[in-house]
Amino acid sequence: MFYIYCPHCEEHREEEEFHAAGEAHIPRPLDPDQCTDQEWGEYLFFRNNPRGIHHELWVHAIGCRKFFNMTRDTQNYEIKEVYKIGQQPKITGASEAAAAKEGV
Amino acid sequence: MQKYSGFGLLKHALSHHENWQRVWRNPVPKKKYDVIIVGGGGHGLATAYYLAKVHGITNIAVLEKGYLGGGNTARNTTIVRSNYLWDESAKLYEHAMKLWEGLSQDLNYNVMFSQRGVLNLGHTLQDMRDIERRVHANRLNGIDGEVLDAQQIKEIVPMMDCSDRPRYPIMGASWQPRGGVARHDAVAWGYARAADALGVDLIQQCEVVDIIIEDGAATGVMTNSHGVIEADRIGCVTAGNSSVMAKMAGFRLPLESHPLQALVSEPIKPILDTVVMSNHVHGYISQSDKGDLVIGAGIDGYNGYGQRGSYHTIEHTVQAIVELFPVFSRVRMNRQWGGIVDTCPDACPIISATPVENLFFNCGWGTGGFKATPGSGHVFAATLAAGEASEMAKPFSMFRFYDGALIDEHGAAGVAH
Amino acid sequence: MSQQNRLKSGGRIARNCQINFSYNNQSYPGFVGDTLASAMLANGIDIVGRSFKYSRPRGIVGAGAEEPNAIMQLGATEATQVPNVRATQQELFNGLVATSTNGWPNVDFDMMGALGSIGAKMMPPGFYYKTFMYPKSMWSTYEKYIRKAAGLGRSPRESDPDRYDHYNQHADIVIVGAGPAGLSAALVAARSGARVIIADEQAEFGGSLLDSTALIDGEPAMQWVTKVVAELTACPEVIMLPRATVNGYHDHNFLTIHERCTDHIADRAPTNISKQRMHRVRSRWVVLATGSHERPLVFANNDVPGCMLAAAVSTYINRYAVVPGNQLVLMTTNDNAYSAAFDWHAAGREVVAIVDTRSGGAGAQVVDKANSLGIRVISGAAVVEVQGSKRVASVSVSALNSVGDKLTGTLEQLKCDTLASSGGWSPAIHLSCHTGSRPVWSDQVIGFIPGKTVQKQLVVGAINGTFDLQSCLADGTATGELAVLNAGFTLASGSEYSDAASAEIVTENPPMALYHIPHPKPTSRAPKQFVDLQNDVTAAGIEMATLEGFESIEHVKRYTAMGFGTDQGKMGNINGMAIAAKSMGKTIPETGTTIFRPNYTPVTFGAIAGRHCAGLFDPMRFSAMHEWHMENGALFEDVGNWKRPWYFPQAGESMQQALERECLAVRESAGVLDASTLGKIDIQGPDAREFLGRVYTNAWAKLAIGKCRYGLMCGEDGMVFDDGVTACLAENHFIMTTTTGGAARVLEWLEIYQQTEWPELDVYFNTVTDHFSTVTVTGPKARKILEAVVDDIDLSNDAFKYMDWKVATVQGIPARIFRISFTGELSFEINVQANYGLRIWQAVMEKGAAYNLTPYGTETMHILRAEKGFIIAGQDTDGSVHPYDLGMGWAVSTKKAFSFIGKRGMQRADCVKEDRKQMVGLKTKDPLQVIPEGSQAVNDPNQPIPMTMLGHVTSSYYSACLGHSIAMAFIRNGHNRMGETVFYPQPDGTAIEAIICSPIFLDPKGERQNV
Amino acid sequence: MSDQNNRAEFIYAQTINSMDQRPVSDSGIEGRSPLKHADLDTQATAHQGEFGTVQLTELELLGHIVLRGKLSNPGFTQGVERALGLALPDTLKMVEKEQVSIRWISPDEWLVVVPGERSYEIEQALVNEVQGHCAVVNVSGGQTILRLSGSDVQKLLQKSVPLDVHPRSFPIGKVVTTVFAKTQAVLSRSSEQQWELVIRRSFADYVWLWLQDSCAEFKLVIKQNK
Ligand SMILES: Cc1cc2nc3c(=O)[nH]c(=O)nc-3n(C[C@H](O)[C@H](O)[C@H](O)COP(=O)(O)OP(=O)(O)OC[C@H]3O[C@@H](n4cnc5c(N)ncnc54)[C@H](O)[C@@H]3O)c2cc1C
Ligand SMILES: NC(=O)c1ccc[n+]([C@@H]2O[C@H](COP(=O)([O-])OP(=O)(O)OC[C@H]3O[C@@H](n4cnc5c(N)ncnc54)[C@H](O)[C@@H]3O)[C@@H](O)[C@H]2O)c1
């Protein structure tokens, strides 16, 4: 069971207060009408679903009701960081791989 | 293949069980195969078996990164039924059901398919409407089933609380007598043994780490243990890891991999003879032939490849079970575990060609693919053999997520099972 | 009875508190402080059960969580039955009733046992996969017998009278295990002022010290324990939990601790006290000091009662003053186990011999002691076989080569009644593995120790392979310090490492890595050599499994069932892995281990569920008028968490009669509905209107203040998921209604778009569902009734138009009244602050009496709206229909500048194809026949199965007002099939004939609501 | 998306509809709190003078007003301060002065609780004082407050809420929205042994059942609000 730091409440809370809301950083196409079926389908349904570093959206549902992003390792469930909507992650699959190479 | 029978057992007993044949070989992989199947779960092994048996293609390797049948096949609650709502899926699951009914004999391996009946409970008026709708459809599709009221349910499951006491009293249920459970390991092993006997190479501890693509067509795989193995066609049957495989091939799938947990009680004397499932209170239960109550939960909401989930999901499930069966409160949970389920937006599988030529996927079975194992293998074998989606596979193309022809089985798939 | 095996003195039992228990209907004495197992042994009970596959008699082997055999049925009454209680962990209480689980007619004489010995040969691992297949039809019969034979104890058949609860805890440091290592760590942690929880599964703290004769700081070890416990007790921030098993270690340092609060007192917990409590603990750091489990050795007939673990023998003697036999042979691979023989000797019983498997024998310290006590020590030898059936009668000993894979001498027979064995100690690494960490093999430890983990976890003591007491104490202190610093605290002065308690340093000869004792016959032909006693897994079975090709250790586990039992292989797993490895010519680390998962020891479902059962399983939500509904005989429907009135039957009325009365009242005079449960969302902000335009399919730009509008909400896939009316309260202010069940989902839907997609839109959403009570008055007389209750405004059709809302005072209470209609009749929805909801309801009822104002529930509401063809999201939609399918294209505005949610989705190829299933109405040929909801349409009811289905009936009722049945249904291409006939085949073989029509059955022009 | 410059300037009060929702004055009409059916008063009278290790008081029929706005909008923050004489509290903090309290709910949300009879007056003050994009929402009918005091309350809370209620993590003056059994509550600590739970109306009966059940091992005594 996860122990999640809410960037809005600024403290750790139990997972029971939160909902996972799927992969993060999937912006709605700005002009949906110009999308092909394939593009729209990609937006709606197709996901990276990585094994390893994953950026996902969570909401502090029974709490401050705010959405935020989380970088989490989907294999060992370690939460690497949380960050607010509109911000970009500091840790990515690529950055982790680079760090691993350098032996950091 | 050495034939198994009661007589054979006696014969081996006399020779102190020293002369049993291997169930499968441990071959060194060849450089090239006609077909490589990635993933040695029930579905992958069944695919190999039917390719060999039905389509005569025996130059096949099944590559498994761990041990055969160690993925979701090893960790599912083994519920088998075919009472799905939509024609396309009902057809597929019923195809599987028919194969289940002769599977032990076909494989000469007792998969302990036990048609003890499956109840899907309804606790609200809308549940009952959904149940009626599904049972009506099943009947016209030739699938057995009826709608029972609380009294009839009580007769089948006397230990369940069918009174008005529960928070959500049981209003009725759909009942599929031909449904039941099977021994999950035996299914994998039975297929593996039979496939091996037909010449299929089963390669364990062999992880595919890349898919080799030339001019838009897959030509082989890179493995962690045996380097490159070439193939004319590749079928990925990797369940929770399918997105990882797709990434190797350069595309994405409409899948999310979620933890799905299950648990067993300590073994107890027979007390529950059927399978009971409830979408509304969110739990399902059966008793295995070993005596343990096998209990399942809903998926955890986040993506996870850890083969474990969160404890509060277990709590909710157990609460649902105690709510349905207050008599089980003093029985104890022995073990819990998790699998990685590849959930699809419409709760239906993907049996499909892909943007890469010669590369096919069979995935997206999510929380409910064990019951389809024989059917899935059979249909995917036909697809691999033909090099294009077979008739029954057609509706399950991954491209339905572009045009929108989804087959929404959330109602029938309900909670995980 | 005599307690013939009880020593005159010693032990940690309360000799002045004699109590009685019954086992298999016979009464026996024991003492407070006993476990059920120690009391049974004290009374000379040898056979405690029968093995499940071969039905062999079994006795107690261990003294703790590792016990595989002594699995009892407990309980004096039906409702208090508990299956599968480990006698070694069950404290004795007065009046305890235990029975053995397997064995018929009884454990001492078992019919199946006789059969078992013949059948055993036919039951190698996986035999059931290889047989019972032919003839196919017989399987269900075979299976019945297989099921009967399986299972241990039985479930109660009455509901549990006891309570169980949950307790959430947060700690800086949790210490698991209160042995020397755990206690040392706890002391340091406690002194730092950190919040500490120390839990131990046993009744008393002390761990292995409880049965040890060792000295700490020169005094008996338990004196040190007493001091430490006293100091910990005095620390306000330390929580000490005896009888509390940490059964699961979950991600991010979350632990579940199962405390058995009253299991040691009685069958049933005292009133209002929880029998068991589940602590749900989040800790910054976790120190695992769970100790280790002794391994027995595997040899022929090693399951005969009287075969025990060496350490268990010591435990029974030292802790319970029970000697479980008269003549002991001890077989050991290590020095440590010698103490079992010494304890036995000290208890005044005969030690026949110590058989040490090491050619070099033991270290001087223990050898000298054995010699001085006159105990015969046979080194470089092993017990290869036990003789005896219901109790060990003798053992055969043979010389063994130095690596332990060959017998080198002749057999010597030793008479004895107890054979204790020790193959070394397996660290209790279970918890460290629960979060996916793989343990690593240590040749030095001869066991697996915890591996790398991402949890904030430290391990210390025997779990880490540290077996000497001095190091356990010192490491405990050091680990405690580390935990304190890691958790962000500072060490209290005086708690430095140097302060650790100290014990004698023992020099030992290294232990021997030996698991399986060879037999003169090959394993396959030797008498059974058990590895997993509970599952009757033998060495031969494991060898056979590997020979058959089950080479992965996971396959071995699954094929043989090794480690599947209630002990989860605590005793047998390492031996099994060793045997599998050897059989394949591999090392143990190459073979690997299976995975440990929760639970460490089994936990009742009751404790996991806690109080969240029965009335508290899920909240019931009530509206402010609920009491009135109850008093007026409403039956209720569950909608989400809400209890909504379903209908209000009057005395003697059937459901159908009640519905017809309610419906007719609405159509002819007036009805009243409690609509308070509908979701209500207050929406404010300069971009509120824009936002509505994006989330609803229709246009909102021009909705004037004072007006209401119906809207459909779709997903990005274009499929309808909710609907409702939204009113414009002011320029930047709207109030939205949602379906009852969809309220929470819609609010989260709005929020996710606002927060993540369109943060530039200034709009706030707040739920006011609970704030307002909604009283819907509907029917031709609605205006009359409103006029009677409304104090101040003009309710005429001109002044207060359809789809208007107005502020008014209703019986002295300010209200917003919405003139919207879900019945097609003239309707007013009165919204007041819920504190006044009941009052307004009562006032309306009172004034409405003159107009036959009739309360109605959800069922009537469903009929009334169906007469009008209004959909109910969730009943008439299922996530696969878009507005055009529903014939609601009028609610879609394609002209909006912004591509609203759902627009693109509903234009995908499959969504615009010709022959989609479309919502239509149905009239049955027989006007009185109501098509069952869910029925599937076909063109030709006589076609063969599988039939081609066209769509299903979503809503279907008898309309009293129209005098015929009505239905809403999906029909493929239905909008173009008006007037055509379809059939609905029924389970009884008949088919109901119906004609496709518009779903608007009543007042298609909508005149009634406009009056 | 209206122009950012205009945004701060529009007059909030003119863009929304707020109304007095209490009975007209001297009507003598009393509201019914969500727990009225539990008849706490009778129980309180029956056990008057008894001391409970958990004492429960319903603070019924107070004015509850939700405030939404951005801290970066001075028209909002200063307006609130002018209207209430209290500044908006920081994250997870609660402030109180002369029967008016403000609970932090979220970075852009606060709950103002005021005496029932002053609720519209204060709501109006807020509506009139705040400027720009914000929201003032009367939710008085939708929730009630339970005050729990006594030596066993912390234990009771440990049975009911997953978050840490130890004084080190939950000091006096802290407020959180969290899971309460299977519903939710806004929980605040007003003294070492005194806590307040803001709960939703429709769940009030469930919370009441839960409290009685959880207190079975303690001594629960109902106290009247006065
Ligand atoms: C807890 C739980 C309960 C369930 N209950 C039910 C139920 O009651 N009824 C039901 O019908 N279904 C149920 N299911 C679903 C069911 O288990 C699965 O749908 C089904 O077993 C899938 O079979 P499979 O062979 O496709 O997958 P798997 O058995 O998972 O096999 C996939 C294999 O691919 C291997 N693999 C992955 N990546 C690679 C790679 N790169 N290289 C080589 N090999 C690879 C994996 O190791 C794995 O062995 C349940 C699932 C879970 C987790
Ligand atoms: N000389 C040897 O060969 C040898 C071998 C093994 C152990 N020992 C002795 O054992 C002791 C080891 O000390 P230690 O402190 O590491 O272990 P310990 O065995 O003394 O204490 C561990 C405690 O943890 C408890 N426990 C285990 N799992 C638990 C769980 N999941 N939940 C709650 N409680 C749990 C056990 O019941 C036990 O009381 C030393 O005294 C050592 O000398 C000696």
Ligand SMILES: Cc1cc2nc3c(=O)[nH]c(=O)nc-3n(C[C@H](O)[C@H](O)[C@H](O)COP(=O)(O)O)c2cc1C
């Ligand atoms: C139907 C079924 C029944 C099971 N019964 C038991 C059981 O009685 N005892 C047990 O220890 N494990 C049982 N398991 C769980 C397995 O031990 C194991 O946890 C599971 O297969 C997942 O594998 P893993 O734990 O190695 O990851 C069962 C699993 C399944 C799917």
Ligand SMILES: [Zn+2]
């Ligand atoms: Zn938060």
